[in-house]
Amino acid sequence: MSADQxxxxxxxxxxxxxxxxxxxxxxxxxxxxxxxxxxAAVNYHFGSKSALLPAVVARILVPVCQRQLELLDxxxxxxxxxxxxxLLEAFTSPITDLFEQGRRGPVLARMFARIMGDPGDExxxxxxxxxxxxxxxxxxxxxxxxxxxxxxxLWWRFRSIGPVVVSRQIGLQxxxxxxxxxxxxxxxxxxxxxxxxxxxxxxMRAPATVQAPAAVTSAVLANA
Amino acid sequence: MSADQxxxxxxxxxxxxxxxxxxxxxxxxxxxxxxxxxxAAVNYHFGSKSALLPAVVARILVPVCQRQLELLDxxxxxxxxxxxxxLLEAFTSPITDLFEQGRRGPVLARMFARIMGDPGDExxxxxxxxxxxxxxxxxxxxxxxxxxxxxxxLWWRFRSIGPVVVSRQIGLQxxxxxxxxxxxxxxxxxxxxxxxxxxxxxxMRAPATVQAPAAVTSAVLANA
DNA sequence: GTCTATAACGGGATAGAC
DNA sequence: GTCTATCCCGTTATAGAC
Numbered sequence: 253m254s255a256d257q258x259x260x261x262x263x264x265x266x267x268x269x270x271x272x273x274x275x276x277x278x279x280x281x282x283x284x285x286x287x288x289x290x291x292a293a294v295n296y297h298f299g300s301k302s303a304l305l306p307a308v309v310a311r312i313l314v315p316v317c318q319r320q321l322e323l324l325d326x327x328x329x330x331x332x333x334x335x336x337x338x339l340l341e342a343f344t345s346p347i348t349d350l351f352e353q354g355r356r357g358p359v360l361a362r363m364f365a366r367i368m369g370d371p372g373d374e375x376x377x378x379x380x381x382x383x384x385x386x387x388x389x390x391x392x393x394x395x396x397x398x399x400x401x402x403x404x405x406l407w408w409r410f411r412s413i414g415p416v417v418v419s420r421q422i423g424l425q426x427x428x429x430x431x432x433x434x435x436x437x438x439x440x441x442x443x444x445x446x447x448x449x450x451x452x453x454x455x456m457r458a459p460a461t462v463q464a465p466a467a468v469t470s471a472v473l474a475n476a
Numbered sequence: 477m478s479a480d481q482x483x484x485x486x487x488x489x490x491x492x493x494x495x496x497x498x499x500x501x502x503x504x505x506x507x508x509x510x511x512x513x514x515x516a517a518v519n520y521h522f523g524s525k526s527a528l529l530p531a532v533v534a535r536i537l538v539p540v541c542q543r544q545l546e547l548l549d550x551x552x553x554x555x556x557x558x559x560x561x562x563l564l565e566a567f568t569s570p571i572t573d574l575f576e577q578g579r580r581g582p583v584l585a586r587m588f589a590r591i592m593g594d595p596g597d598e599x600x601x602x603x604x605x606x607x608x609x610x611x612x613x614x615x616x617x618x619x620x621x622x623x624x625x626x627x628x629x630l631w632w633r634f635r636s637i638g639p640v641v642v643s644r645q646i647g648l649q650x651x652x653x654x655x656x657x658x659x660x661x662x663x664x665x666x667x668x669x670x671x672x673x674x675x676x677x678x679x680m681r682a683p684a685t686v687q688a689p690a691a692v693t694s695a696v697l698a699n700a
Numbered sequence: 701g702t703c704t705a706t707a708a709c710g711g712g713a714t715a716g717a718c
Numbered sequence: 719g720t721c722t723a724t725c726c727c728g729t730t731a732t733a734g735a736c
Binding site: 422 | 500600651653685
Binding site for chain 2: 719721
């Protein structure tokens, strides 16, 4: 078997198992068994177990961000400014598409959630380096579209888009007896995109909060 | 040392370590070292490592839900129906309060995020049994307040509240060099509550999505 | 490049004294 | 109830044959 094939098979197996069971709970033995190789191959190709994780994450994230940027390019190539819904759709649909990929998608949503809650900056730094470009450009695009929202408040609104999309995808998987969705998951998947768009568009468009920002408050207090 | 004291000390240590490092990555040896006891004590009081996790989670969640229910009782004891903002505040403030508890709070946000993304229904079932009551009553209260939103769509809106609150708390902790918030965390903490309220209130209040629900669509297709 | 075999280690659980 | 000492297992990583 060629080197590239072995590497890909290891990544496939690792992605599935990490997503399903978590990184710590997954042994290299399980990965190599599923990949049809052996322990030594992982260490040869990736160096160690911990080095396998960034490789898996990058392989997932890179195409998503590429697609996000492509869609943004298309939007910005036009003359007229985009609608908020268009911008949201361009940002979220590559993520949703990923999650709706047959049987690969669903488990990935959980992997994302795990990454977001992971301790230590290591994982977040890793994720950032892949996602940074797309995030910056979209944030700027939202800022142009919503000039009346102060940048600090808009920053938080923008960062809530991902969690909402990811958490809803996870909710879609929950079985009804542990508090899953009220209607069949297949039917919901279609409606869910539209409902999520409604939810996020309204939230992004909300008038700026009137209350004085805390930064100002504390500056005033400091001078008192 | 009394039995209760030992038990509490183990729970304290486990809570901190699970939240900081994750469940799998935390060894019982680390827990007992911090608790000032030994391995056998954990197995005596809790039976096993896996049985320690539910105990830790329950100790965190129970008071939060109690407070949520108290606040809802106060609101419903009045004659006039609550505003959406009041209801949101009552639901979210016990969570936010938890996260703002000195040095205990911040790590707990990550523990929550991890739980939400955890595979297997085990953890989610455990969480549900603690949280179920409060969730049901609040969902009903929101439904009364927003009768024009179809229940299925409202269900998803309501389930997004938690993820938004939790993810923002995690964002508050991120250091600026990994994409943390633009302004100092201390100043933001105050403003953040108000901004989050603006965001969520607008999202909850959004007019119902016009598009036909997928359930209807697929029923029509099935009859074609 | 790939594999087998093994080294070196740390984990959870438990028996049994106190 | 609490502790020490120990068992036994699964883990990662690597040396060395092919």
